[in-house]
Amino acid sequence: MKLLVIGAGNMGLTYAKAIADSNILKSKIMIMDLDEAKMQQLQAEGTFETYTNVKECTPKADAIMVAVKPQHKDGLFADMKSLMKPEQLIISVMAGVSIATIQKGLGVDKVVRAMPNLPAQLGLGMTTFFPDNSVSEEEQELVDQMLASTGKSLRLSKEDDINTSTAVSGSGPAFIFYFIQSMLDGAKHYGYDDATAKELVTQTFAGALEQYIKGDLTPEEWMKRVASKGGTTQAALDKFDEQEVRAGIKKGMIACYDRAIELSKL
Ligand SMILES: NC(=O)c1ccc[n+]([C@@H]2O[C@H](COP(=O)([O-])OP(=O)(O)OC[C@H]3O[C@@H](n4cnc5c(N)ncnc54)[C@H](OP(=O)(O)O)[C@@H]3O)[C@@H](O)[C@H]2O)c1
Secondary structure, X not given: OOEEEEOOOHHHHHHHHHHHHHOOOOOOOEEEOOOHHHHHHHHHHOOOEEEOOHHHHHHXXXXXXXXXXXXXXXXXXXXXXXXXXXOOEEEEOOOOOOHHHHHHHHOOOOEEXXXXXXXXXXXXXXXEEEEOOOOOHHHHHXXXXXXXXXXXXXXXXXXXXXXXXXXXXXXXXXXXXXXXXXXXXXXXXOOOOHHHHHHHHHHHHHHHHHHHHHOOOOHHHHHHXXXXXXXXXXXXXXXXXXXXXXXXXXXHHHHHHHHHHHHHHO
């Protein structure tokens, strides 16, 4: 399968590099971006065939990953539509752009919509995806492998789960950073310098996460392992509950989903 990645930004390059490194595809990946200097540099690196004109590369592709910002899709689709062939497969990572919008904009049926997250850049990403029913099982399997080259991938059973997974994994790294920042703020309250606060907080996060992944207890049960009645940890957990921290995080995730729906209607 010949893959074309359109948009050599954060996401496009992350996937293009991970797919190339994984050797899933036999032929060289094509990458296209309007930025000529960036394309010249990538061409010199030798991994990809690079293009600055969508008309030259679109007809050569079996699958096209669209990784431009949603506000650039209309211009891009207008340039591509007359070049598209019905057998070509589209994989879109654009947030808030529905399968129906892509099908209409490009005049093709075979569309997979994916929702990546930022740690894909480190090979620790979580990408969810939903394929239109015109995409064959074999193609879905290949897409699954390509997306999983940046970490893990999960096939969803309905398109709306792109929005629900945005509220969990897509936007999720920012929620984790929010909690990390809150603990750094707490450490600084006690006078720790930045480096020491970072060490204390990050090792605590890494250790707790590993314990949860490797153990067979729920987070609730792990909390009980750390907290004893009337003790220091329980004092903190009681204060979190009094401040409705847990309910606030859930409300934030619901707001995230609602916003995903709003954006997909624009
Ligand atoms: N970053 C994330 O964590 C994340 C998470 C989930 C989903 N996404 C989705 O991923 C997509 C890409 O995001 P990103 O952060 O990678 O954006 P980005 O870094 O801005 O990359 C997009 C690239 O596409 C280029 N481009 C714009 N119009 C083009 C065109 N007509 N043809 C070819 N290239 C064009 C842009 O060039 P210019 O810079 O010159 O405009 C830029 O190099 C977005 O749709 C976003 O919703 C991102």
